[in-house]
Amino acid sequence: MKQKQNRIWNGIEKFGNSLPHPVYIFIILTAVVFVVSALCSSIEFPHPNTGEExxxxxLMSKDGLVWFLQSMVENFVTFSPLGVTLVAMLGIGIAEETGLVKTVIKSSIAGAPKFLVTAIVLLVGIMGSLAGSATFVxxxxxxxxxxxxxxxxxxxGLATGFAGVAAGLSANLMVTQTDILLSGITESAAQIYDPNYTVNPTVNWYFMAASTIMLTIVGTFVVEKIIEPRLGEYKREEGEPGAIETEDTTLADVTAEEKSGMKWAGIAVLVYLAVLAITIVPxxxxxxxxxxxxxDSPxxxxxxxxxTIFFLVAGLAYGIKTKVIQKSADVVQLWGKSMAGLAGFVVLCFFAGQFVKAFAQSNLGLYLSVKGSEFLSGSSLTGAPLIVGFICITMLINFMIGSASAKWALMAPIFVPMFMKLGFTPAFTQAAFRIADSVTNxxxxxxxxxPFIIMTALKYDRKSGLGSIIATMLPLxxxxxxxxxxxxxxxxKLNLPLGPGSSILM
Known part of the structure; x- marks a missing residue:
């Protein structure tokens, strides 16, 4: 069985990596969008939310080509991962290049039991939705x-963290911005059926908290039993740093200078957090x-x-104490060194940004999403099959519309009233949507x-590509x-509350 599974994953990886470099994949996909948009340009359909035609x-018309040329720079600079990654690396890069990150790992997390480390990385990734897009970086x-x-x-390790922040995006032990954003859309859709219906941000809290624990357990098992055995032993590149000892002597491997640097970093962070507290506690x-x-705040x-400032403050304090930073010019050099590794990522972002924006501009994603929604709403499914069907359709739509809010704004006016007629509360429909919206990310x-995940993987495996990432992530x-x-x-089945005062059935 294990050999058969490995053949499947290896086949997926081999096929995926036989494709061109991700840069060329996005170029090809953009060209496909242009051609398909021209072939389907006669199609008209009503917007499911506004009813507008x-x-x-x-995109191959005069107006389409002019739009593409005029917006090419904007498509690049507004591609969200680009700005987030570059800004975040101003802080993370200093913490990494001064050696702070490595020292913290040596003295703490790396000394924990193997199974606990996997669970911690997963849990931190899932909880990371509190910090927004920064956790992806x-x-x-x-x-x-x-x-x-x-x-x-x-x-x-990369797959474990990515599974937490991407596939487990909607889960959390706390109420997050996602709860606030989605509940507002859900309430508007519910009022189509009942003008007095209200939806508060805590309607999915119990279910999402339980989901966090469940995903951490399941993800840890899959990483330990499937992903790591398939990847096999890691062979280090020449000159790559050696392993960090995981025995009881881990702390002894941290030099006195490194300990002192961490102490300074800790003090600097406490001062920073104290200043930050003044802006948020009152x-x-x-x-x-x-x-x-x-x-819902600034x-x-x-x-x-x-x-970014958090990592920058910690990294500067550590670097100054350990004498990695001795003059102001050293900081600029460390920034340059950390940013240099992102050159390939920046190139990839340019072409990925063109594809994403062109796909949205063409309305192909919106059209396919509407047709998928119409198929499910017109089916005769009820009860559990309807729930599973809704989740599966939403998973497919997630491949066409990435933004959770945009996707839910499209789907909620169709499915929330429909499910209410069938006896399901808007909170339950929203919970089912959040499952599908997360897992296929x-x-x-x-x-x-x-693109950032692919470029990070290339640091450790020069043969990595989109196929490698997909094959590694699929079991999770x-x-x-x-x-x-x-x-x-x-x-x-048990009709458990989804959140405080939030039931499954109307």
């Missing part, structure tokens, strides 16, 4: 570094939201620069941070999907 935009590379430091395969703090809100919407070419994605569907069906 929509049509497939012909922080957790997967950190997972790879942790695994490599423990003489485990870094690609497995009810009138400058980073609080309207009426003193914390979750604090959370500014998480990328906040985390880790294998979707439309996932904005996929499939196991997450199956276990999450089983969990929601159990929740449905």
């Amino acid at each position: 929509q049509h497939i935009s012909n 922080i957790i997967p590379p950190l997972g790879a570094m942790i695994f490599r430091g423990m003489d485990r395969h870094p690609i497995a 009810t009138n703090g400058i980073l609080r939201g309207e009426d003193g809100a914390i979750i 604090f959370f919407s500014s998480m990328v620069p906040i985390l 880790a294998v979707s070419p439309l996932e904005p941070f996929m 994605v499939i196991s997450f999907a199956i276990s999450w569907i089983i969990l929601i069906l159990i929740w449905y």
Whole structure:
């Protein structure tokens, strides 16, 4: 059985890696979008939300080509992973290049038991949705570094972190910005059926908290029993740093200078956190939201620069104490060194940005999503089969529309009222949507941070490509999907509350 599974994953990887470089894949996909948009330009359809007439935009027409040429620069600079990654690396790069990250790993996480490290990386990744997009840049590379430091395969660590932040995106032990964003869309859709219906951000809290624990357990098992055995022993490149000892003597391997540097970094971080607390703890703090809100506030919407400064402060304090930084010019050199490794990623972002924007401009994704939704809403499925069908359709739509809010704004007006007529609460429909919206992110070419994951994998395996990432992530994605569907069906069968005062049935 194991050999058969390995043949399947290896076949997927071989096929995927036989494809051109990801840069050329995005060029080809963009060309395909242009051709298909021209062939389908006569198609018209009503927008499911507004009812306004929509049509497939012909990108090969004069207007389409002019739009593409005029927006090419904007398509690149507004591609969200580009800005997030570059800004985050201003802080993470200093922490990494000064040696702080390596020292912290040596003295703490790498000394933990193997199974616990996997679970920690997964859990931190899942909980990372609190920090928004920044976690895509922080957790997967950190997972790879942790695994490599423990003489485990870094690609497995990268996959563990990526599974947490991407496939487990909607789960969390706390109420997040996603809850607030989706509940607002759900409430508007529910009021189509009942004008007085309200949906609060905590309607999925219990279910998502349980999902966090379940995904951590399932993901740990899959990484330990399937992904790592398939990847095999990691062979280090010449000159690559050796393993970090995981015995009780780990702390002894940290030099006195490194310990002193960590102490300075810790003090600097405490001072920074104290200053940050002044802006968020008082009810009138400058980073609080309207009426003193914390979750829906400038604090959370500014998480990328906040985390960048966090790593920058820690890295500078460590580097100054350990004399890695002796003059101001050293900081600029370290920034340049860390940014140099992102050159390939920047090139990839240019072409990925063109594809994503062209696909959206053509309306092909919207059209296919509408047709998929119409197929399900017109089916005769009820009960558990309807729930599973809705999740599967949404998974497919997730390959065409990446943004959760855009996707839910499209689907909610169709499915929330429909499910309400069938006796399901909007909270339950929203929970089912969040499952599908999360799990396929880790294998979707439309996932904005996929180029960054590919470029990170290339640091450890020069043969890595899109096929390698998909083959590595598929066991996690499939196991997450199956276990999450089983969990929601159990929740449905037992009619458990999804959140405070939030039931499954109307």
